[in-house]
Amino acid sequence: MSDAVDAIIGQWAKERPDVVEDLWPVELFGRIQRLARVVDKSAKATAAAHGVEHGEFDVLTTLQRSGPPYALTAGSFLKASMVTSGAITNRIDKMEAKGLVERVREGDDRRTIKIRLTEHGHEVTRAAFADHLANYARLLADVDRDLVEKTAEGLRQVLETLGDTTVK
Amino acid sequence: MSDAVDAIIGQWAKERPDVVEDLWPVELFGRIQRLARVVDKSAKATAAAHGVEHGEFDVLTTLQRSGPPYALTAGSFLKASMVTSGAITNRIDKMEAKGLVERVREGDDRRTIKIRLTEHGHEVTRAAFADHLANYARLLADVDRDLVEKTAEGLRQVLETLGDTTVK
DNA sequence: CTTGATAATCTCAACGTTGAGATAAAAGCA
DNA sequence: TGCTTTTATCTCAACGTTGAGATTATCAAG
Known part of the structure; x- marks a missing residue:
């Protein structure tokens, strides 16, 4: 083949x-x-299918897996998401309009803003992420599980060598 | 790690x-x-570094590796490149303006157009592709060669299972 | 304090892509 | 021959991203 x-x-x-x-x-x-x-x-x-863009979904899951208080600075998305600052601002603007997240200024440094997941954002994320994982599993349904693991392990070593070791 | x-x-x-x-x-x-x-x-x-966009580079290499007469229809790029028709038209427009390719109508079917690599396009492709391969090799310089092969083989099996078997 | 440098976010025009629809030619069929 | 369907490409407005620059706030020195 x-x-x-x-x-x-x-x-x-x-x-x-x-x-x-x-x-x-x-x-x-x-x-x-x-x-x-x-x-x-x-x-x-x-x-x-859940009304969010690909990049927005990325923001949602990043926030949810970060744990309480489900709030991260705009800068942390910049480093974690591999896109430029303009893209982040744009994403947050649209997500805020949809009620998925909210911008909050807190803490001493008033330059930084935190993006916080709203309750609605939490619900959308849970539903969308469940579908996302189901879709992933469907894509690999006919692939040998052991092969997936071994290949993933190989990719990990390549990523490590290329220096992609932190989420930031 | x-x-x-x-x-x-x-x-x-x-x-x-x-x-x-x-x-x-x-x-x-x-x-x-x-x-x-x-x-x-x-x-x-x-x-x-060679004055071409990522997508344009894709068109150039696809044409060169297709062999003589270094001409393919716009439709074949559509199927091979995983982008939509608007993107292809746009790419060819700009590449034609740069003198990298030329649109030629030949054959019986006057709906189809062929995109043909110009002599200048050939030269740019050769130089850019050489750099491209050198860059690829540099990225993998510190990775065990055997690991690269085994991982690539794993990915091939996944691609086959997902049905990505032809360039078209 | 001031001044200069650094840091975080936002602005905005340019860019490539998307995707539905338009255009035009060819093929199938009566 | 006409008529419909299919095929190939182009058009174009909307969209998300880029990337340089602007804005505003903090920090470090003097």
Whole structure:
């Protein structure tokens, strides 16, 4: 059997035999890229079913898993979410309008604002996250469980080597 | 050692012990998502160094590896690139303006257009792709080669199961 | 205190993508 | 031949993100 990445590498081997020896990272990164798109598209649909954007869902789950008081600074999302500041401001604006979160100024430093999950936000997150996990399980339903674990372990070592070790 | 995904799962385990048993797909998909962002960001910078967008680089390499006559229909990009038709039209517009590709109508079917790599497009692709592979190799420089292969093989099986088997 | 530097968030124009609809050509069928 | 359906591409407004710069607050020195 072969997948889309095998096909791509096969094409390169024929057209550019001079680069064949340098294609081995494509075996890993090419598959990561394709899988990410498939999984993201699926996750996006799940979030949409609950009326939230993909990025908004990310904010919701980050807040919920942070535990009480379910409030984090805007800056912490910046570091954790791998997007720029403008995107965060935009997300919070829309989520605030939907009543999912609220901006609160507390503490000594009045530059910082905290984004706090509202009760409504909690409910949406619980429902959406349950669907999200069910969707994930569905995607992997026909994949050997042991293979999933071993592959995930391999990816973890790559992530560690690349320095992606903290959520911040 | 632990990575960002371990930290995320650890937070869930504490805040939502009821979902712990359903988190196993996150071990795989969470890492795929994070790695995809890191790798994409890096690849984007490499492409930018050659004056092309990430998506444009995708079109260039797809054309080059397709072999002579280095021309494909717009529709084939649609199926291969996982983006919508508007994005393809937009990409080709800009690439045509840069002299990287040209639209040609040939053959019996006058609905179809073929996107053909220009000589300049060929040169840019060769240079950018060489840099791209060097960048990929650099990212994996400190990762055990055998681990890369085994992990890639695991991902291939997941892709096959999800049905991503052709480039089209 | 002031001054300068640093830090946190917001603003906003430019950009690429989405997705529904438009346009036009080809194919199927009576 | 006409008529409908299908196929291929383009149009365009809405959307989320980027990234540089503005704004406001805090901190560190003198």
